[in-house]
Amino acid sequence: MLSEEKILNVLKDIKDPDLHKSIVETGGVREIKIKEEKGHVSLKIALARTGTAEQMHVQQKVVQAVKGAGAESVGLRFDQLTEEEVKKHGGSEGTEEKKGPSLLSKDSETEFILITSGKGGVGKSTVSVNLATALAREGKKVGLIDADIYGFSVPDMMGIDTRPTVKGQTIFPVERFGVKVISMGFFVEDNAPVIWRGPMLGKMLNNFFNEVEWGELDYLILDLPPGTGDVALDLHTMLPESKEIIVTTPHATAAFVAARAGAMAIKTNHEILGVIENMAYFESKLTGEKEFVFGQGGGDRLAEELKTELLGRIPLGQPEIDEDDFAPSMYDTDHPIGKIYMQIAKRLIEKVGK
Ligand SMILES: Nc1ncnc2c1ncn2[C@@H]1O[C@H](COP(=O)(O)OP(=O)(O)OP(=O)(O)O)[C@@H](O)[C@H]1O
Secondary structure, three states: OOOHHHHHHHHOOOEOOOOOOEOOOOOOEEEEEEEHHHOEEEEEEEEOOOOOHHHHHHHHHHHHHHHHOOOOEEEEEEEEOOHHHHHHOOOOHHHHHOOOOOOOOOOOOOEEEEEEEOOOOOOHHHHHHHHHHHHHHOOOOEEEEEOOOOOOOHHHHHOOOOOOEEEOOEEEOEEEOOEEEEEHHHHOEOOOOOOOOHHHHHHHHHHHHHHEOOOOOOEEEEEOOOOOOHHHHHHHHHOOOOEEEEEEOOOHHHHHHHHHHHHHHHHOOOEEEEEEEEOOOEEOOOOOOEEOOOOOOHHHHHHHHOOOOEEEEEOOOOOOOOHHHOOOOOOOOOOHHHHHHHHHHHHHHHHHOO
8 A cells, every 4th residue: 555654754765965854854745646546656856956966866766765665656756945945954045056167158169059949849859859960970069958848859759768877966968879968858757747837947957057967069959848938038048149940830820930939039139040941841752742731931931031041941751760779750861851951960060160
């Protein structure tokens, strides 16, 4: 029998890494929900700091402990203790501002490229992973942050089944196809949906810049959540120098919605590198004839409106699936779509001059 008492009992041995006190004592166990029939326990745990290397340790310990108490599966979400709580338990306010050499520092040479879209489902994540990989194939040092917290899909798309390694305070990104990857998905257990308050997301992202050992990077690609929400805004302020690529489908309405994302980039003085039109057409293998399944002209219109260029048109098409090295959304360099990504990467390098 699972009970709240039993779970609290195993959790009391786990400490908040910053406060050095039990997460039960700090009031960090925010929620325990038990689904007895499924043997599932979902928990919400608040820590003094989130998005850190230590959070990963806590995550592992919690899952282990709760499974030890009889749960078959554990869903885990993290939250942040309030400032009052942190102070009350002896934490100092400044703990989250730990600054080492950071990608955010003034003399950082890294180009930040935000991939945005007006709405979901247009292929923003697909474009992010393939563009990052194409840049790496061009010999660039590339990092990729999957900041689409509502639907982190990058690890699945790239076929990543490992987690970052953690040494002391530092998180080492997972490397795949020559790209260093960090995903919000690495920080939640069992794909539990992530429901975080706006400010938390910003902190998490800030930690991704400061606590992840990226090494030297030429490009850091960020896959943003669709639209112009909190995270997008946070990033705009956090990365004043970053540049943007806007992904749209060829449909007129999609382009119209994407224009709003572009308008925000302009307002925050982010340079728009260009527009990528995804799902632009379907090309028959037999006749070579193009069918404009989702309409036509959206990408051109958007580029014109934002006074930027159309970097490329990507048709509909599935990657070849390699069962031995499964990465369901990655196009090879010899795939027609893979070739288009290489052209876009080349154009980008030329444009950014890096
Ligand atoms: N050119 C394409 N041809 C065929 N399928 C595609 C193409 N681009 C994307 N897809 C598919 O469309 C779906 C949505 O793509 P993706 O997840 O990249 O979109 P997204 O804009 O990041 O969505 P969300 O914002 O909801 O995460 C996926 O199943 C993806 O495999």
